[in-house]
Amino acid sequence: MIRTIVWNENIHETTSPAVADLYPDGMHGCIAAALNREEGIEATTATLQEPEHGLPAERIAGADVLIWWGHAAHGEISDAVVERVVEAVWGGMGLILLHSSHFAKIFKRLMGTPCNLTWREAGERERLWLTAPGHPIARGLPDHFELENEEMYGEPFGVPEPLETVFVSWFQGGEVFRSGLTWRRGAGNVFYFRPGHETYPTYHDANVQRVIANAVRWAANPDARRTGVTDAPNRPVADALEPIEQRGARLHHDGEDGFR
Ligand code: ZN
Numbered sequence: 425m426i427r428t429i430v431w432n433e434n435i436h437e438t439t440s441p442a443v444a445d446l447y448p449d450g451m452h453g454c455i456a457a458a459l460n461r462e463e464g465i466e467a468t469t470a471t472l473q474e475p476e477h478g479l480p481a482e483r484i485a486g487a488d489v490l491i492w493w494g495h496a497a498h499g500e501i502s503d504a505v506v507e508r509v510v511e512a513v514w515g516g517m518g519l520i521l522l523h524s525s526h527f528a529k530i531f532k533r534l535m536g537t538p539c540n541l542t543w544r545e546a547g548e549r550e551r552l553w554l555t556a557p558g559h560p561i562a563r564g565l566p567d568h569f570e571l572e573n574e575e576m577y578g579e580p581f582g583v584p585e586p587l588e589t590v591f592v593s594w595f596q597g598g599e600v601f602r603s604g605l606t607w608r609r610g611a612g613n614v615f616y617f618r619p620g621h622e623t624y625p626t627y628h629d630a631n632v633q634r635v636i637a638n639a640v641r642w643a644a645n646p647d648a649r650r651t652g653v654t655d656a657p658n659r660p661v662a663d664a665l666e667p668i669e670q671r672g673a674r675l676h677h678d679g680e681d682g683f684r
Contacts, residue, residue: 425466426644428489430456431478433497434471436622443622451493451620451627458633465640472497477505484508488644489518491636493620494528501529510534514610516651518643520636523620526581531616534609535583541601542578548596550574550619552603552631556590560642561604561615561635569631575621577601583616591635593618604635611648615639 432452436443447454452469459467470478484490490509494501506529513519513534521531526539550571554562578599584607591604603618617635619626626632660676 426464426488426640426646427486428456428459428465428467428491428640429470429479429483429487430459430467430491430493431470432472432493433495433500434473435496440622446623446625447627451622454627455491455493455633455636458627459637459640462637462640465637472500477501479505479508481508484512484517487512487517488646488649489520489640491520491522491640492525492528492530493522495524495622498527498529503529506530506533513612513614516611516645516648518613518640518645519615520639520643521614521616522636523575523618526577526583526616526618534614535607537584538582540582541580542576542599544576544578544597544599545621546576546597547573547624548576550576550596550603551594552591552619553594554590555592555604556588559588559590561590561606561638563638564634565631565638571619571624571626571629571632573624574619574626575624577603577618590615591618606642611645611651613643613645615643 430452432450434450434452437447437450452471456467456469459465509530510533521528525531526541532539551568553568554565556562576595576597576599578601581602586605586607588606589602593601593603601618605616607614617639619632
């Protein structure tokens with residue numbers, strides 16, 4: 425089973441009746457329920473309001489994939505949890521960022537760039553085109569699909585050049601956006617998927633649910649998760665495989681622990 429945590433700040437659901445009507449169990453509840461109908465995926469949820477944002481060390485250690493939805497509370501995520509998530513990704517935990525999570529601390533930290541974009545909230549039609557039809561995240565999808573009402577995100581998107589571009593979106597107002605992007609950070613697979621504005625029923629859409637389930641399977645890297653390379657210090661190698669001669673000054677000595 426791919427152990428998946430669906431994390432949500434869970435703020436709009438508790439402050440906006442319109443969002444609560446669309447997602448009575450929260451967007452996290454909707455996404456987790458769809459994932460739990462899938463073969464081989466076991467999804468649980470976590471929210472900002474829980475101790476340590478629902479992500480204590482032992483929970484993260486037992487996760488193959490973390491899905492993240494954030495918007496209003498990016499600044500409230502503790503640095504300790506950010507570091508915990510980032511180190512888990514380096515150690516092979518898959519990470520899927522949804523919609524406004526483009527501005528999440530964990531995403532900015534992993535990308536190292538501003539992750540900015542342009543946006544407009546007008547309920548426009550979004551048409552997502554598959555740009556990598558053979559990609560595992562695109563499995564079972566038509567060559568394009570539409571969401572009748574979505575927030576517009578436009579280029580330029582301030583992220584590093586991705587490993588793969590799986591989807592590109594067109595919006596009714598004319599903008600385009602790279603809406604499905606992958607990266608590798610350490611041993612961790614990272615996927616950003618654009619749709620999911622809280623006032624529209626996006627996470628009830630069958631194609632969107634298919635993308636997220638595919639992405640969970642793609643992002644999981646259980647072999648790396650078992651090996652565990654997180655928090656690894658630099659490692660001195662005293663003996664060479666071939667005969668070598670010491671040249672120049674040697675500043676570090678055997679058994680010395682200062683250089684990490
Ligand atoms: Zn939004």
